[in-house]
Amino acid sequence: MSIKNKLISILEHNKGNYVSGNFLANELGVSRNTVWKIIKQLENEGIEITAKTNKGYMLLQECDYISEEVIRKHLNLNSKRKMEILKTIHSTNDHAKKLAQNSKNEISVVIADKQEAGKGRLGRVFVSPPHSGIYLSLIIRPEFNIETSQFLTSCIAVAVSEAIDNICGCETKIKWVNDIYLNSKKICGILTEASISFESNSLEYVIIGIGVNVGSIKKSLSSELLEIASSIEDELGKNFSRSIIIAEILNRVDFHLANIKSLNFMKRYKHRSFIIGKEILVSTNKLQKKAIALDINDKAGLVVKYEDGKIETLNTGEASIIKK
């Protein structure tokens, strides 16, 4: 751990209380002047630290700093994940892809406080402002076959939806394929990217990118986007620790991935569906057709009925809910 990370970790440990410059200098084995310089760096990064003469430095209670220490404290004991936490990155998915290509690297989750070019599905942008969202990419090397892998996104959607509910005490829903909704607004998107080995007809690795709007996004999104998207804070009127939500996401992901072959999560996926019974617009090859979402089948396909009575099962594509 770098000196900077050690310092923030001590402040995090004592959140809401002052820690003296002398204590920090001794613990870190540096001078008080160096402590002061690192504190200034952290402040420039937007971390809210209060300094008081004769008392020292304090991380404000409301400062939601993504802390490896807090994440590890809330991770299940048997989790051996190696993580990388970054202040800013273009896209955690692109960064994770580079790490995955370098097979010696054992890092299996990349987390950033901010993304400069966050990617959404279908070439869209995922707005990723600092200090408020979770931008996380998992590197998975599936030990299961391509057939089972087709369930990965739905499986992860269940894990993320359950994690948010467990920590925030709410009831999120999943809009096919894998958007998470709270109070009829999207608060989380998932982007899965895979590298296939044609030689062995198997998946080399899969990058699963998860973006959750935790803190308010009212100031970051256009009014057009705010019609469909929101954040946990904007919906529940309360802020939650990103580190604790991240830990629970990793816990639920580990649990569901270990049991993916049983397909037990499919019951939960269907139960959490936000789309069944709704009027939708199905987009395929630039064409949009009105339909009713009838069901989700055992393979996570969306069964729809078009206005002309034709019934079809969609395995990929986009379906948006028609607002009444």
Ligand code: BTN
């Ligand atoms: C969508 O809603 O269309 C999917 C959004 C996925 C966003 C996440 S944030 C972390 C990861 N890195 C990215 O560039 N995208 C995903």
